[in-house]
Amino acid sequence: MSLTGGNRHDVTQLLPLLDKIPAVVGQVGGPRRRPDALLADRGYDHDIYRRQLGQRGIRPLIARRGEPHGTGLGVGG
Secondary structure: OOOOOOOOOHHHHHHHHHHOOOOOOOOOOOOOOOOOEEEEOHHHOOHHHHHHHHHOOOEEEEOOOOOOOOOOOOOOO
8 A cells, every 4th residue: 555656755745644543442531543743754854844743732753854863874884
């Protein structure tokens, strides 16, 4: 199953995808429809998406461009 077309940026489908998350059943109280936080790579590093996630009550944990990621991946040895 494909979420986005092959030549489309995934970030354009971020918010529509989040809006389609089904309610989590079996929990006490009202069913949750959104995650607490969203972890994403640098491709999602745009202030507009950070703001829109915040407006939906989702904490954006998005890597920032130009900052080291700290894992050591891609470092030659």
